[in-house]
Amino acid sequence: MTPLFTYLCRLGDDRLILGHRLSEWAGHGPILEEDIALSNIALDLLGQANNFLHLAGQVEGQGRDEDALAFWRTDVEFQNTRLVELPIGDFGFTMARQFLFDAYSVHLLDALTRSSHAELAALATRALKEDRYHLRHSAEWLVRLGDGTEESHGRIARGLEECWRFTGELFAADAVDEELLNGGVAADLAVVQDRWLETVQEVLGRATLEVPAGDQGPPPNVRRSNHTEHLGHLLSVMQITARSHPGASW
């Protein structure tokens, strides 16, 4: 496994898993417009995952395509962060996570538009346009819920608190990041983190919410292949059709 393959899987897997989580809201959104919005965002993320995993398969050169990577890897092979695999919780938790991820993704993809890897830069340019739109949507909800009723404020604040200890993992650079950063391929996660924090502070300020005080994690021994127990359950749902009917098409 080359660092580039792993890096592309990280980009793809975060979006695949979060897109799957958002799709769980289809038919359950608090209002029809929001139901449609969450499904639209899920679709964008699945499309981005499709593109990143397709490129990962090409880079790997072992004949695996995006479907093989999505449906035939096991949980320990997935490279997503734990933040995106947590269950959807209530609407407050879903929006808190979405906002924290969208802000991260916009600054990460913005850096990747300048990647020395031309295909990666092209995919990042495409995805960035979509994620800026997602960020505007989730930031708007943060303000509406935070600066809303006592109940909505409490729920969005609790969602942020619950997500906070998983946010450090988004910026935890390892050997893969370092090697690709030297070649100008990857984003500098320290820079991404600074910009992310600026966006988070600005929006939380408008939303009359406090930036959570706790440790952002991750615990020192946690790596990308470590997951919560939730990922296995998610994969069992996501992968069952492909695994029950190998090679089927429609």
Next chain:
Amino acid sequence: MTPTVPITIDQAWEALRGVPDPEVPALSVVDLGIIRTIEATAGGIRVDVTPTYSGCPALDVIEREIGRALQTAGAEQVEVRRVFTPAWSTDMMTDTGRRRLKAYGIAPPGPVVAEPLVSLGPTVRNVACPFCDSPDTELRSEFGATACKSLYSCHSCHQPFEHFKAF
């Protein structure tokens, strides 16, 4: 002997003007602005297509229909490539496409305006009602039935309508 390019590039463009976008059938793929280039290759013809949105579920169908239309028009081998550079933007939509969109009841996109990387709060766009042309309209939801559209309503004729987002 079969000629290497049975149809001309102009004929290929003409053929693609007959391929509708499955999500917005009033528009052809040419109107939509997703056809980047059409080139003759040794064995036939090659078309480069830029996806609108990463998750556009219609893309596979569109690529298949492009291949079918060109074969019907006489091309022997058709290669449809998915390219991401330059990223598609609604500025690539043709004027004919914009007129057709409006006639179909969808407010066409205005020019894409450069915004800061992080722009919070709803964007204020001047969107005229496609039915009565009134500028007195209101954004109801940033997301519509497909990712490329948002929902508006008109205060003058009280019609709800969709707007193809400038993107």
